[in-house]
Amino acid sequence: MDYRSLIRDIPDFPKEGILFRDITPLLADGEAYRTAIRQLGEQAKAWGAEVIVGPEARGYVVGAPLSYALGVGFVPVRKRGKLPAQTVSVTYDLEYGRDILEIHTDAIRPGQKVVLADDLLATGGTMAATMELVRKLGGEVVGAAFFIELSALNGRSKLDDIPVCTLVKYED
Ligand SMILES: O=P(O)(O)OC[C@H]1O[C@H](OP(=O)(O)OP(=O)(O)O)[C@H](O)[C@@H]1O
Numbered sequence: 504m505d506y507r508s509l510i511r512d513i514p515d516f517p518k519e520g521i522l523f524r525d526i527t528p529l530l531a532d533g534e535a536y537r538t539a540i541r542q543l544g545e546q547a548k549a550w551g552a553e554v555i556v557g558p559e560a561r562g563y564v565v566g567a568p569l570s571y572a573l574g575v576g577f578v579p580v581r582k583r584g585k586l587p588a589q590t591v592s593v594t595y596d597l598e599y600g601r602d603i604l605e606i607h608t609d610a611i612r613p614g615q616k617v618v619l620a621d622d623l624l625a626t627g628g629t630m631a632a633t634m635e636l637v638r639k640l641g642g643e644v645v646g647a648a649f650f651i652e653l654s655a656l657n658g659r660s661k662l663d664d665i666p667v668c669t670l671v672k673y674e675d
């Protein structure tokens with residue numbers, strides 16, 4: 504599948520100097536979207552995923568269908584103040600900002616095998632924070648799945664050598 508042709512480059516969004524990799528054309532193509540989820544799903548299954556965890560908001564368009572395809576649960580990680588029950592939090596940096604992420608304290612069972620999912624790995628700040636939240640609850644992170652990796656930003660280095668699967672890599 505030629506995913507690259509379905510990812511649109513938008514210069515200077517959301518800030519000057521950022522080349523935004525927009526996945527909305529890929530999501531709008533039913534066959535490409537389903538193939539992408541199936542591909543990541545095979546990997547997540549091989550890692551032994553018992554639950555999928557994804558960060559708001561684009562992590563949901565990857566994580567939720569992935570969990571549905573595997574028949575396992577989906578746990579949302581949200582930006583501050585959005586989750587209604589008791590949470591744990593972590594502050595994090597991403598390519599173009601800083602924020603707080605939260606997860607419900609009862610969302611993961613200790614020892615549960617967790618696969619993290621998001622649309623894109625840039626600096627790794629978002630996924631490192633998501634991994635920290637899962638570990639605070641005693642979950643075992645067994646892998647991380649993305650549509651896109653921006654290799655030059657070296658996000659993998661923040662992910663403690665957990666296995667990473669990406670469908671499209673941009674080297675620049
Ligand atoms: O590797 P990083 O440098 O952390 O960047 C990657 C993160 O940035 C984007 O999310 P964003 O915070 O823009 O939120 P959104 O999904 O709500 O658009 C993207 O969906 C990843 O979650």
Ligand SMILES: Nc1ncnc2[nH]cnc12
Nearest residue numbers: 522523524525598623625
């Ligand atoms: N360059 C980029 N394009 C799309 N989403 C991003 N999240 C962080 N960096 C990004």
